[in-house]
Amino acid sequence: MVIHFCLIIGHLSSFILTDVRARLTSELKNAMKNKDTFASTTLRSVLAEIQAADKQSPDQKIGASSIVSIIRKATQRRNDAAEQFVKSSRLDLAEKERKEVELLSSFLPPLLPESEIDRLLREAMDEQVSPGENPHKASGKIYKAFYSKVDKSLVDPDLVKRRAEALLKGHQ
Known part of the structure; x- marks a missing residue:
């Protein structure tokens, strides 16, 4: 059990240490090159939230942990919106929100069990x-x-x- 936990923590810390901001920016550039408006719009919205947090931070740029928190909140908002769209029988919009959740989730480390x-x-x-x-x-x-x-x-x-x-x- 302890070895398993160490592996999980090791995996998570290596994930956190990678620059999430750089990954988001890189994926945005790829989406723009490939003319993928869906991905570029989704990534731009999250990067805008990160930039707004940067402006409010006295240290100028927020860390990877804060960026991950912003992405988690963004996925939660989209999940909530998808539920509301399903209740309103707007399955097309619910599907769009779910695709955005899937895209953003690829930038998130797994949660501790x-x-x-x-x-x-x-x-x-x-x-x-x-x-x-x-x-x-x-x-x-x-x-x-x-x-x-x-x-x-x-x-x-x-x-x-x-x-x-x-x-x-x-x-x-």
Whole structure:
């Protein structure tokens, strides 16, 4: 199990270390050369979001982790839009949104599996929480310890929250 986890972390860190911004830009150039308006429009929209975040960042350019977070949010928005289009019987538009999700997902590293999240949360809980401690106060300590070990772009924050709450209930 430990070897498997090390392989996952090694794969994820090598993925994060590659310059996601450069990959997006390169793919945009290829799409423009191939006159692929679908891909170029999708990639331009995400690159525009990244550039807007760059302007708001005091360091001028945001890091790979923030870029991955922006892409994850963009895919989530498109998934939500696809669901709304299906409800409205606009299957053509839903399909377009799904294709955009597929394109953007190719730039994302895989999320940590639930079992690894649980293991890391348990470690944080063992280190940070004393028996009988206020669960609200304990959860803050757990999140801080967890996210000091794990990049936020590599996990689903809703899943982390649900798992932490479940583990805290079982810990009391």
